[in-house]
Amino acid sequence: MPVGQRGSGDVRPLLVIYHAGGPSVNAAVGKRTCVVGGLEPYTKFHPSNLPLDEIEAHFEAELGVKRFSPIVIAGYSAGCQGVRLQLLEGYCPDAVVAIDGTHSSRPPQEWQIEVWRRWFERCGAPFDGHSFNDRAPRRPRRPLARVTCSQVEPATFTSTHETLELVTGWSLGRAPSDPPIRLTSGNLELESFAGQAAEHLRQGSVVLPAELRDVADELGMRKGRIRPRARGCPPRIARRGGRVMIGALLSVPAVGWLAWEKLYG
Numbered sequence: 001m002p003v004g005q006r007g008s009g010d011v012r013p014l015l016v017i018y019h020a021g022g023p024s025v026n027a028a029v030g031k032r033t034c035v036v037g038g039l040e041p042y043t044k045f046h047p048s049n050l051p052l053d054e055i056e057a058h059f060e061a062e063l064g065v066k067r068f069s070p071i072v073i074a075g076y077s078a079g080c081q082g083v084r085l086q087l088l089e090g091y092c093p094d095a096v097v098a099i100d101g102t103h104s105s106r107p108p109q110e111w112q113i114e115v116w117r118r119w120f121e122r123c124g125a126p127f128d129g130h131s132f133n134d135r136a137p138r139r140p141r142r143p144l145a146r147v148t149c150s151q152v153e154p155a156t157f158t159s160t161h162e163t164l165e166l167v168t169g170w171s172l173g174r175a176p177s178d179p180p181i182r183l184t185s186g187n188l189e190l191e192s193f194a195g196q197a198a199e200h201l202r203q204g205s206v207v208l209p210a211e212l213r214d215v216a217d218e219l220g221m222r223k224g225r226i227r228p229r230a231r232g233c234p235p236r237i238a239r240r241g242g243r244v245m246i247g248a249l250l251s252v253p254a255v256g257w258l259a260w261e262k263l264y265g
Helices: 021-030 054-064 078-087 110-122 160-168 197-219 234-238 255-265
Strands: 003-005 013-019 034-038 065-077 095-099 144-149 179-183 187-194
Touching: 003 110, 013 021, 013 054, 013 144, 013 160, 013 197, 054 065, 065 078, 065 160, 065 179, 065 197, 065 255, 078 110, 095 197, 110 160, 144 160, 144 179, 144 197, 160 187
Parallel strands: 013 034, 013 065, 065 095, 095 144, 144 187
Antiparallel strands: 003 034, 179 187
């Protein structure tokens, strides 16, 4: 997995990013942050072969880092499938940034909806069985979620805005002349943009760095004032040893999430 920026400090932030990268991403998260991943398709470093704990361990050894904190996982377009797979494995970063890439199959499978819904709940967004409460306040010490969608309509799979409508219960369709809408619930922030192909490209070049900068500022990544690890995320030793200690549970996504809730919720 390529290193886009080494970062600095015995304890330094880590950004794992799929299908995106470059100077604008590095600048957004600050020079202290270690950035790994890049522009290659996410399948080149498939999360099934590189789970988050192994990424941490590898780069701690390679860069001489005591530990990484906070940890952000991000993806653009198809790279969000890499983000999704890490969440399915049961990992709990401090923030997830998913930019116009939450597509699902046609018709969507339940697990493709549930993985995002579970993560948003982890971020303090209350779900009543039909929709998320868009008046729920921010939740200090909970993880962050920054998610966007567009109106691109793929021929063979379900669009990002349709998928997120199923996930959230919110109406996210936009006419070409409509302004973007921004909805929040707990620490979830979701933006739905009008436009199709050109808007999708703009989100990669403009929206992704902006969202990463906001997350980095909130987590203290750019100034060295690191926010305490998000409540509900497992301690490092439990996560790294997870496959040994509770590996049988975490190998199945649904049961894994239940185990996570019981142990760390």
